[in-house]
Amino acid sequence: MFMASVNPATGETLRAFDEHTEEQIDQAIGRADAAYRKLRRTSFAQRAGWMVAAADRLDADADDIARMVTFEMGKTLAAAKAEVAKCAAACRFYAEHAAEFMADEPADAAAVSATRAFTRYQPIGPVLAVMPWNFPLWQVIRFAAPALMAGNVGLLKHASNVPQTALFLGELFRTAGFPEGAFEPLLIGSKQVERVLIDPRVRAATLTGSERAGRSVAEVAGRELKKTVLELGGSDPFVVMPSADVDRAAEVAATARCQNNGQSCIAAKRFIVHADVYDAFTEAFVATMSALRMGDPLDDATDVGPLATEQGRTDVEEQVRDAVAKGARVLCGGQRPDGAGWFYPPTVVADLTPNMRMWSEEVFGPVAGMYRVASYEEAIELANGTSFGLGSNVWTRDEAEQERFAVDLDAGSVFVNGMTTSYPHLPFGGVKNSGYGRELSAWGIREFCNIKTVWMGEGTAGADAGAHTE
Numbered sequence: 001m002f003m004a005s006v007n008p009a010t011g012e013t014l015r016a017f018d019e020h021t022e023e024q025i026d027q028a029i030g031r032a033d034a035a036y037r038k039l040r041r042t043s044f045a046q047r048a049g050w051m052v053a054a055a056d057r058l059d060a061d062a063d064d065i066a067r068m069v070t071f072e073m074g075k076t077l078a079a080a081k082a083e084v085a086k087c088a089a090a091c092r093f094y095a096e097h098a099a100e101f102m103a104d105e106p107a108d109a110a111a112v113s114a115t116r117a118f119t120r121y122q123p124i125g126p127v128l129a130v131m132p133w134n135f136p137l138w139q140v141i142r143f144a145a146p147a148l149m150a151g152n153v154g155l156l157k158h159a160s161n162v163p164q165t166a167l168f169l170g171e172l173f174r175t176a177g178f179p180e181g182a183f184e185p186l187l188i189g190s191k192q193v194e195r196v197l198i199d200p201r202v203r204a205a206t207l208t209g210s211e212r213a214g215r216s217v218a219e220v221a222g223r224e225l226k227k228t229v230l231e232l233g234g235s236d237p238f239v240v241m242p243s244a245d246v247d248r249a250a251e252v253a254a255t256a257r258c259q260n261n262g263q264s265c266i267a268a269k270r271f272i273v274h275a276d277v278y279d280a281f282t283e284a285f286v287a288t289m290s291a292l293r294m295g296d297p298l299d300d301a302t303d304v305g306p307l308a309t310e311q312g313r314t315d316v317e318e319q320v321r322d323a324v325a326k327g328a329r330v331l332c333g334g335q336r337p338d339g340a341g342w343f344y345p346p347t348v349v350a351d352l353t354p355n356m357r358m359w360s361e362e363v364f365g366p367v368a369g370m371y372r373v374a375s376y377e378e379a380i381e382l383a384n385g386t387s388f389g390l391g392s393n394v395w396t397r398d399e400a401e402q403e404r405f406a407v408d409l410d411a412g413s414v415f416v417n418g419m420t421t422s423y424p425h426l427p428f429g430g431v432k433n434s435g436y437g438r439e440l441s442a443w444g445i446r447e448f449c450n451i452k453t454v455w456m457g458e459g460t461a462g463a464d465a466g467a468h469t470e
């Protein structure tokens with residue numbers, strides 16, 4: 001079997017790689033296990049030096065790395081460059097903050113009849129990372145930077161359509177100075193994930209991807225009693241209330257739906273608009289969506305490139321076709337262009353009803369669904385009325401309403417009057433079928449730690465707990 005890197009803008013195969021054999025998989029896990037024994041004994045300062053070297057490389061080679069990503073999965077070159085820069089920043093963030101996030105936390109010794117008691121965060125070993133192609137660098141780095149800084153090591157099973165990016169990421173950490181095996185890409189298909197996860201040397205797994213893949217990995221991990229973090233799909237609501245700055249909301253809405261060619265887990269997907277501003281918002285939104293330029297992702301003038309895979313485009317097309325067949329109206333887009341590449345235009349669909357697939361499924365392409373509501377209560381009911389709960393976005397200048405949304409929305413994040421995104425400084429993750437666990441911030445680095453209780457009684461040193469090297 002082989003894995004191919006195919007240019008989504010042309011359909012041309014760029015490179016093909018043999019999948020790893022059983023022997024190569026076993027050796028990679030062995031190298032990861034050996035690397036863990038070394039890495040856990042290094043200091044935060046040592047690891048921070050290597051992490052900063054990785055960031056420096058990302059910054060220095062940003063143009064070449066971004067081109068590789070654009071050729072491999074079709075995002076615009078501008079978006080790929082922004083992704084590289086975000087990755088470098090996250091590496092620097094964890095290089096700077098890991099020791100503080102993992103510092104010992106003293107407890108009230110007297111309350112637990114100790115002379116000294118504290119919580120210590122320690123690494124747990126090799127973690128399998130199953131990752132998607134949509135942000136092929138960022139999804140991996142937001143796991144890898146905290147994991148390596150904690151002293152864990154990573155085994156990367158990247159999506160099958162981005163093997164070049166997978167191999168690059170392995171090389172990035174190796175050349176930055178991390179021990180051989182500290183971050184091992186495995187060129188394997190999804191069927192071999194179970195084989196890796198049940199290996200006793202692998203201690204945990206993180207998966208970013210679809211609900212189906214999450215369920216499958218969680219099932220194996222559950223049987224093996226291994227911890228998982230799951231970052232799954234989303235169908236984020238974008239709610240516009242009467243007091244909103246409608247023009248600004250419409251402009252951000254188009255970006256929020258079409259960023260990354262419409263393939264982002266936290267893209268706004270369902271546009272829930274109060275009747276008082278529905279017509280004004282829809283008119284401005286459709287105008288902005290229609291004005292976006294679809295085309296060659298290498299061209300600076302392009303806003304929306306192709307979808308990453310042929311199947312991805314077929315899925316989106318079928319979801320729109322299903323809605324139209326059941327009575328929905330297409331306000332713009334809705335027809336794939338002729339010619340090579342897996343392009344699909346920015347599309348707005350109105351008059352959705354619960355019997356349509358778009359009502360309940362995630363749409364992973366530049367297609368927006370419009371919903372008209374008459375009240376706050378109706379907006380909340382619709383926004384929360386899916387199986388997902390990843391991000392959410394609200395536009396209102398009414399302060400009391402802002403607070404209510406922050407409480408009532410069933411989602412891992414609520415962004416008010418600005419686009420939903422991720423920052424290393426804030427936790428990221430979902431509720432309901434969007435997954436569990438958190439990435440980024442201090443929460444992200446502690447997910448794969450042994451949160452160890454240390455209790456010391458009489459005859460032990462009463463020294464203050466502090467930062468430790470491991």
Ligand code: NAP
Binds near residue numbers: 435
């Ligand atoms: P996907 O098909 O689930 O693939 C993601 C990864 O899981 C790939 O490495 C894939 O390998 C692997 N995989 C697929 N089925 C598997 C199985 N049964 N067992 C083990 N591994 C399996 O998802 P995708 O189409 O690449 O990505 C789109 C989805 O990811 C969307 O739902 C999106 O919302 C979600 N996503 C979520 C987040 C988040 O942070 N919550 C971020 C980005 C994307 P192969 O490529 O070899 O199949």
